[in-house]
Amino acid sequence: MNDLISIARQFIIEGTIVSVKPFGSGHINDSFLVKTLPEAAPDYVLQRINHTIFRNIPDLTDNILKVTQHIRQQLHASESISDTFQVIRLIQAHSGSFFIHDEEGNFWRLYNHVRGSKSYDIVANPDLAYEGGKAFGIFQYLTSGIDASSLHEILPDFHNIAKRISTFRETVLRNPAGRLNEVINEIAFVEARSEQMHAIMRLGEQGYIPVRVTHNDTKFNNILFNQDNKAISIVDLDTVMPGYVLYDFGDAIRTGSNMAAEDEADLAKVNIDLHLFEAYSKGYLGIARKFLHPAEISHLAFSAKFMTYIIGLRFLTDHLVGDRYFKIGFPGHNLQRARAQFKLLERMEEQFFPMQEIIRKQAMN
Numbered sequence: 001m002n003d004l005i006s007i008a009r010q011f012i013i014e015g016t017i018v019s020v021k022p023f024g025s026g027h028i029n030d031s032f033l034v035k036t037l038p039e040a041a042p043d044y045v046l047q048r049i050n051h052t053i054f055r056n057i058p059d060l061t062d063n064i065l066k067v068t069q070h071i072r073q074q075l076h077a078s079e080s081i082s083d084t085f086q087v088i089r090l091i092q093a094h095s096g097s098f099f100i101h102d103e104e105g106n107f108w109r110l111y112n113h114v115r116g117s118k119s120y121d122i123v124a125n126p127d128l129a130y131e132g133g134k135a136f137g138i139f140q141y142l143t144s145g146i147d148a149s150s151l152h153e154i155l156p157d158f159h160n161i162a163k164r165i166s167t168f169r170e171t172v173l174r175n176p177a178g179r180l181n182e183v184i185n186e187i188a189f190v191e192a193r194s195e196q197m198h199a200i201m202r203l204g205e206q207g208y209i210p211v212r213v214t215h216n217d218t219k220f221n222n223i224l225f226n227q228d229n230k231a232i233s234i235v236d237l238d239t240v241m242p243g244y245v246l247y248d249f250g251d252a253i254r255t256g257s258n259m260a261a262e263d264e265a266d267l268a269k270v271n272i273d274l275h276l277f278e279a280y281s282k283g284y285l286g287i288a289r290k291f292l293h294p295a296e297i298s299h300l301a302f303s304a305k306f307m308t309y310i311i312g313l314r315f316l317t318d319h320l321v322g323d324r325y326f327k328i329g330f331p332g333h334n335l336q337r338a339r340a341q342f343k344l345l346e347r348m349e350e351q352f353f354p355m356q357e358i359i360r361k362q363a364m365n
């Protein structure tokens with residue numbers, strides 16, 4: 001703890017530190033809650049940034065500063081879109097930098113802790129889903145004035161479906177881990193859908209959908225709620241970069257509307273919860289229909305299928321190369337994850353008509 005305190009002290013903080021404790025249930029960075037006294041002084045969130053995933057911390061920090069400063073200006077300037085929405089603030093170090101590079105090679109940063117906030121790992125009910133959708137709608141609205149091309153592409157080609165499919169096909173041909181025989185059905189599943197899954201990329205290339213600021217980790221526990229269960233902020237801004245908003249919407253649905261775990265072994269449990277889907281879409285479109293283009297709105301339901309496909313494809317590819325990227329808990333874990341995603345995609349295909357109707361209705365309201 002002493003080490004952590006001395007790291008926190010390298011930032012310009014208010015108050016006196018009384019404790020530093022592990023915090024949150026994120027899977028990427030290591031987060032610690034820094035408590036201070038007196039009561040009036042803010043608490044802080046200290047994070048050791050995962051520099052194996054994020055290779056360029058200065059670029060990443062640059063993106064976060066640009067986006068948070070812009071949102072702060074918007075919140076001050078405009079007829080406020082929300083009375084309660086807040087933006088987290090990166091705290092400057094005494095050195096003038098917004099991160100610290102320690103002797104062991106670790107990168108550290110500090111945010112103000114949003115007072116009285118909490119987050120949920122699981123979307124427990126439609127009210128929370130509605131709030132979550134609204135929060136990401138507000139986030140996109142408040143960042144829509146930023147020229148997305150001024151942001152660094154933190155994870156290049158992250159959603160590039162053409163590349164993901166060609167990597168998959170090369171891996172199938174090489175069969176490096178000798179696991180091909182057990183995935184014949186899954187390969188057929190991927191190939192049967194590979195053409196249609198280029199849709200978003202093509203819309204972008206043809207100029208029907210704009211490149212915007214996107215979050216790229218729209219998991220539910222990256223939304224902060226207040227004690228009345230109103231969503232008040234969005235955190236985890238490491239992957240903010242230029243992209244298509246469809247990816248953010250689709251991934252929120254993939255992770256937030258699945259009735260089972262991402263790696264559920266019992267495929268009978270996997271399904272999309274249309275109540276959660278409707279509530280999230282309602283919250284989101286209540287804000288986003290003001291600025292989304294028609295081709296974005298008409299592909300929202302499809303984006304949920306797309307994100308489920310591409311992550312399933314990445315799990316399957318990782319299984320075939322011998323589990324290099326995603327950490328596994330047991331042999332075959334990545335295959336189990338891929339199968340659960342493909343089952344979820346099948347369920348979405350079965351219910352695609354009602355999903356589209358829900359979007360159409362919410363877009364017109």
Ligand SMILES: Nc1ncnc2c1ncn2[C@@H]1O[C@H](COP(=O)(O)OP(=O)(O)O)[C@@H](O)[C@H]1O
Nearest residue numbers: 024026027028029111112113114119221235236
């Ligand atoms: N500034 C903040 N104020 C309050 N809670 C926060 C703040 N930043 C992060 N958290 C909490 O800590 C958790 C982990 O932080 P996050 O930045 O999402 O890291 P990871 O990349 O590891 O997911 C979040 O899910 C949220 O609950």
Ligand SMILES: [Mg+2]
Nearest residue numbers: 026221222236
């Ligand atoms: Mg997180």
